[in-house]
């Protein structure tokens with residue numbers, strides 16, 4: 001869910017107003033990120049300032065928060081801290097992009113309404129490694145028993161019996 005943050009933004013209007021967006025965005029909203037995630041818990045802290053650099057609307061700020069990625073080696077949860085500085089110049093032509101100073105990352109804008117979660121998601125995706133994995137050791141090298149949580153051990157044998165009980169009751173009726 002968006003928390004105070006608008007879904008769509010007009011970069012020109014936001015830049016002219018020197019808008020400052022502060023808020024939180026649920027990780028659940030970032031659908032393109034789903035392939036990288038072990039679970040969708042958590043939210044990202046968004047702090048974005050809009051202004052103009054010459055004639056180009058720019059966004060400057062930071063995206064921070066914890067993600068739970070899937071380790072590409074062991075497929076287990078991998079806690080990941082996102083701390084992505086944002087410096088985007090929203091350009092409409094290649095010429096504008098060329099004129100932009102190097103510190104800004106050019107983003108082509110064709111419409112005056114842009115998805116804020118979309119922009120945030122792009123920034124987070126850029127910040128992720130190609131092959132996220134545990135730095136030191138992966139869980140796959142530990143004995144399998146340690147990977148199974150006590151809750152799961154209790155639940156699994158319960159389920160077949162529950163099904164049998166249901167069938168038996170149905171048969172009796």
Ligand SMILES: [Zn+2]
Nearest residue numbers: 071074134138
């Ligand atoms: Zn791993």
